[in-house]
Amino acid sequence: MLELVLGGILFACFSYAGIGIRAYYRKRKEIYEQYAGYLDYLQEDIGFLKTPLISSTKEYCRDKKGEFIKILGKYCSMLEEGDIRREMFDGLFASPYIEKKQRARLSGVFYGLGKVDADTQLENLRKARAAADAPLSYYTKKYETTGTLAFKLGVVLGIAAMILAA
Amino acid sequence: MLDKLLSESIYNAVFALAGEDEISELRLRAGKPLCYAKNGRYFIIEDCIVTAEDIERAVAVASGHSVYAANDSIARGYLVCGKGYRLGICGEGVLKDGKLFTLKNITSLCIRVPHEVKGCCDKLRDILKNAANTLIISPPGLGKTTMLRECARILSRDKNVLVLDERGELIPVEDGQVTVETGDMCDVACNIPKITAYETLVRTMRPDIIITDEVFGEREVQAICDISRCGVTVFASLHAGGIGEVYSAAIYRPLLNVMRYFVVLEDIGRVAAVYDGRENNA
Numbered sequence: 001m002l003e004l005v006l007g008g009i010l011f012a013c014f015s016y017a018g019i020g021i022r023a024y025y026r027k028r029k030e031i032y033e034q035y036a037g038y039l040d041y042l043q044e045d046i047g048f049l050k051t052p053l054i055s056s057t058k059e060y061c062r063d064k065k066g067e068f069i070k071i072l073g074k075y076c077s078m079l080e081e082g083d084i085r086r087e088m089f090d091g092l093f094a095s096p097y098i099e100k101k102q103r104a105r106l107s108g109v110f111y112g113l114g115k116v117d118a119d120t121q122l123e124n125l126r127k128a129r130a131a132a133d134a135p136l137s138y139y140t141k142k143y144e145t146t147g148t149l150a151f152k153l154g155v156v157l158g159i160a161a162m163i164l165a166a
Numbered sequence: 167m168l169d170k171l172l173s174e175s176i177y178n179a180v181f182a183l184a185g186e187d188e189i190s191e192l193r194l195r196a197g198k199p200l201c202y203a204k205n206g207r208y209f210i211i212e213d214c215i216v217t218a219e220d221i222e223r224a225v226a227v228a229s230g231h232s233v234y235a236a237n238d239s240i241a242r243g244y245l246v247c248g249k250g251y252r253l254g255i256c257g258e259g260v261l262k263d264g265k266l267f268t269l270k271n272i273t274s275l276c277i278r279v280p281h282e283v284k285g286c287c288d289k290l291r292d293i294l295k296n297a298a299n300t301l302i303i304s305p306p307g308l309g310k311t312t313m314l315r316e317c318a319r320i321l322s323r324d325k326n327v328l329v330l331d332e333r334g335e336l337i338p339v340e341d342g343q344v345t346v347e348t349g350d351m352c353d354v355a356c357n358i359p360k361i362t363a364y365e366t367l368v369r370t371m372r373p374d375i376i377i378t379d380e381v382f383g384e385r386e387v388q389a390i391c392d393i394s395r396c397g398v399t400v401f402a403s404l405h406a407g408g409i410g411e412v413y414s415a416a417i418y419r420p421l422l423n424v425m426r427y428f429v430v431l432e433d434i435g436r437v438a439a440v441y442d443g444r445e446n447n448a
Contacts, residue, residue, distance in 0.1 A: 051232075051235070052230035053231045084223065116234065
C-alpha cells in the first residue's frame with residue numbers, strides 16, 4: 001500500500017515538473033506573441049487616430065491575461081505617475097520569462113515610445129515588430145519542442161518511477 | 167495633475183508655500199530658480215533650481231507620453247492637459263520644409279493653472295439673461311477663459327451651446343468626457359481649428375450660442391461677424407488692454423459692429439466695466 005502511495009506521489013511530482021517546464025516555455029512564447037500583437041495594435045491606433053499611449057495600451061490590455069499584459073499594466077502605471085527614468089524601464093522587464101539580452105532590447109523599445117512624431121514613431125514600431133519575429137519564432141519552436149518534450153518526459157518518468165516504486 | 171507634472175522636489179517646494187487654489191501660474195526655466203504667481207504677483211523660490219529633467223518630465227506627462235499625438239500643439243508652442251492646465255513651451259525650433267515642425271531642447275515652461283470660479287459671472291447676469299453677442303476683453307492671465315467657462319455652464323442649462331475650444335483648455339475633454347461642470351445642453355468641439363469649426367459645426371450642430379476663446383486675426387474676426395449675422399449668438403474673448411485697443415486695431419474693429427456687450431476685466435475674474443454697444447457703458 002505504501003509503495004502505491006509513494007509511486008503516486010512520484011508520478012505527481014514528475015508530471016508536475018513536466019507541466020511546469022512546459023508552462024515556462026509557453027509563457028515565454030506568449031510574451032512575444034502579445035508583444036508582437038501590441039506593436040501591431042499600436043501601429044494601427046497611432047497611424048489613424050494618434051491615440052495617446054496610455055489609452056491605447058489600456059485598450060489593448062482589455063480582457064487579456066498573461067505575463068506581458070502584467071508588464072503593460074505596470075508600464076501604464078509608471079507613465080501615469082510620470083516616473084519615466086531609464087532604470088524604471090529596465091526594471092519593467094525583470095521577469096524570469098525574459099532572457100537578459102532580450103530585456104535590454106524590450107526596455108529600449110518601450111523607452112523610445114511616444115517620444116517622436118507620428119511618422120517616425122510608426123517607422124520605429126515597424127522596425128521593432130520586424131525584430132520581434134525572430135525571438136517569436138524561436139520561442140514558439142522552443143515551446144513546441146523542448147516544452148512538449150519536457151511534459152512528455154515528466155509523465156513518462158512519473159510512470160516509470162511509479163512502476164519502480166510499486 | 168500638478169503632482170504628476172512636477173517632480174517631487176518642485177511640487178513640495180511650491181506647495182509648502184501656497185495652495186493649488188492660490189497659484190495661477192508656474193514658471194520653469196532650466197537652471198533657474200522656480201517662479202510662481204499668486205494673487206497676480208510673482209515669487210521666486212531661490213533654493214529650488216529647475217533641471218532639464220524636470221522640464222522633460224512635465225512635457226512628457228502633459229503630452230500623455232505621446233509626442234506623436236501632441237506634436238502639432240508643441241509646434242504651436244503649447245500643450246494642454248488635465249482639467250485645462252496649459253503649458254506654454256519655449257525651446258529650439260526644428261524646421262521641416264521651411265515650417266516649424268517641432269520644438270527640441272525645451273528650456274522654459276509657463277504652466278497656467280486653471281480655476282473654476284463659480285459666481286465670477288454674477289455681474290454679467292443681465293448679459294446672460296439677454297444672451298446677446300458678448301466680447302470679454304483683458305490682457306493675458308486675468309480670467310477670460312474662467313469667465314467664458316462659467317458662461318458656458320450657465321447658458322447651457324437651457325440653450326444649445328457649442329463651445330469651440332481650439333486649445334482644449336476652455337472645456338477640457340479627456341477620453342471623450344468633459345472634465346468640468348457644464349449644463350445639459352453643451353456641445354464641445356475640441357482641438358479643431360476655429361475656422362474649420364465655424365464653417366462646419368455651425369451648420370451641423372445648429373447652436374443657439376457659440377462660445378470661443380481668444381479671437382485672433384482677421385479670418386477669425388470675419389468668421390465671428392458672419393456667424394452672428396446668421397442669428398447665432400457669440401460669446402468670445404480677446405487679448406487687449408481695454409476697449410480702446412479694440413477701437414484702435416483695424417482688424418478688430420468689425421467686432422464693434424456685431425458685439426452688443428464688451429466686458430473688460432481688471433483683475434483675476436474682476437469686471438472693470440461693461441459696455442453696451444447700443445447704450446455705451448451700462
